[in-house]
Amino acid sequence: MEKGRGKFNRNQRVIGITKVLTENPNKVITLNVFTEKFNAAKSTISEDIVIVREVLETLSMGRIETVAGASGGIKFINEKSAYDKAKFIEELCELLRDKSRVVPGNFLYITDIAYNPSLIQSAAIILSAAFKNMNVDYVVTIETKGIPLGYEVAKQLGVQLVTVRHDTKYTEGTTVSINYASGSSNRLQTMSLSTKSMRRNSRCIFIDDFMRGGGTAKGIRELLSEFDSELLGSGFLIDSVEIKEKLVDKYVSLVNFHGIGEDGIAIVSPSIHND
Amino acid sequence: MEKGRGKFNRNQRVIGITKVLTENPNKVITLNVFTEKFNAAKSTISEDIVIVREVLETLSMGRIETVAGASGGIKFINEKSAYDKAKFIEELCELLRDKSRVVPGNFLYITDIAYNPSLIQSAAIILSAAFKNMNVDYVVTIETKGIPLGYEVAKQLGVQLVTVRHDTKYTEGTTVSINYASGSSNRLQTMSLSTKSMRRNSRCIFIDDFMRGGGTAKGIRELLSEFDSELLGSGFLIDSVEIKEKLVDKYVSLVNFHGIGEDGIAIVSPSIHND
Incomplete structure (x- = not known):
């Protein structure tokens, strides 16, 4: 186990999420990865991901897709405008x-x-x-x-x-x-x-x-x-x-x-x- | 020129900054890149970078270094804990x-x-x-x-x-x-x-x-x-x-x-x- 961490605010979480997604294009990442990393509720992380998705799309920096099912999560598709x-x-x-x-x-x-x-x-x-x-x-x-x-x-x-x-x-x-x-x-x-x-x-x-x-x-x-x-x-x-x-x-x-x-x-x- | 964009808030800017830094490790990136991309003042971008730097260090995801001089800017050093x-x-x-x-x-x-x-x-x-x-x-x-x-x-x-x-x-x-x-x-x-x-x-x-x-x-x-x-x-x-x-x-x-x-x-x- 990693050593315990305090809470992170939204600014901080979206930075971490963006880093992980950018380094792992087209890989399905479960929300658990982020709830554990940031010690945050699933609903909070879901809201974070909505923000990251919108910004990346607005900036033509890629898309975030939702993958349904038991082994589901999100994946990042890297794109250029x-x-x-x-x-x-x-x-x-x-x-x-x-x-x-x-x-x-x-x-x-x-x-x-x-x-x-x-x-x-x-x-x-x-x-x-x-x-x-x-x-x-x-x-x-x-x-x-x-x-x-x-x-x-x-x-x-x-x-x-x-x-x-x-x-x-x-x-x-x-x-x-x-x-x-x-x-x-x-x-x-x-x-x-x-x-x-x-x-x-x-x-x-x-x-x-x-x-x-x-x-x-x-x-x-x-x-x-x-x-x-x-x-x-x-x-x-x-x-x-x-x-x-x-x-x-x-x-x-x-x-x-x-x-x-x-x-x-x-x-x-x-x-x-x-x- | 890219087509004009509106203003971005802090959450949005730090996402874009993180994406660019993650994809360009150890490359000096001038603040102008970000002021133009986000239509924001240099002082605003500097504050954003402080936040990104702190989060990446807290999460042991890398460091942001400041490069002084005429061709100065910031560069991202990728690291693992x-x-x-x-x-x-x-x-x-x-x-x-x-x-x-x-x-x-x-x-x-x-x-x-x-x-x-x-x-x-x-x-x-x-x-x-x-x-x-x-x-x-x-x-x-x-x-x-x-x-x-x-x-x-x-x-x-x-x-x-x-x-x-x-x-x-x-x-x-x-x-x-x-x-x-x-x-x-x-x-x-x-x-x-x-x-x-x-x-x-x-x-x-x-x-x-x-x-x-x-x-x-x-x-x-x-x-x-x-x-x-x-x-x-x-x-x-x-x-x-x-x-x-x-x-x-x-x-x-x-x-x-x-x-x-x-x-x-x-x-x-x-x-x-x-x-």
């Missing part, structure tokens, strides 16, 4: 237009973005909105650069991340491996996943930083079928729209990449969401 | 004592933990406390399983994550590679890092999921020296204490792993922190 979404995606485009990002072979260097916690958290809040009503069991990604984005989307959806690897490691136990043709290079690659990594009959989405032909997403779909599991959709930070024929359908992205312009600068634009 | 820390680490130990984690070769399967957002967020809040006064510029990790933990520690410290790779990818531009002997296997491996990934003369910490002999951390130190940068310390989820001679000093961990017992169960205990 349409204004904040558009502003963030335009910022991302501006970052990508930096000439120094173009590396030999006309590839775009995006590693710093893929590992920047502020940017990735914002990108994940926007991307995860497309999947929030799908009852997702797992977010699946593939090593390496997509891991932070996949991790943040999993956090926003309140589920576990599963990372597919190119190699097999002795610490993974039994693994299932498939070969797939990477859409960009048509090079045959291997992807493998530990049999311990997910329950069978799971509902999954695939998250990655960059999508070219969609060959990787197609491979993920095949790998998941070996686990009797389903790929419901995919989400990407950047969609290389130069490649018109995609091997994946049902996907969302934040930025369209149209290639490198004659001035040596990436041509990018906000994606049109299909959600 | 001693009680919550001990409780979390004991939960982690209990998870690790699951017999089904032991895979052929007497290795411990921890992949599910390494990719679990709730667990990794808590682990990162605890680990990052050891580095919060070091003026860290970058958190460095190495692919693959340490990435979520490295990412969360970077987020808690308000800095960029840098991920060292075993291979070199065409999207990374120019890279610097070194060979190093992995402490556990004495196998020679390669680690490489894009020259674009960090500024020279940087102060870095290394974060990984599991530490055996410390050979990887030693390799990271050498790789960083190629960038004229310094390794200030390291943090690990699990320290394999069976291996007594470590190639790394100045590190913290959450759990000590003493090997697999005769009953086929991992022997683990909370680490003694050296912070």
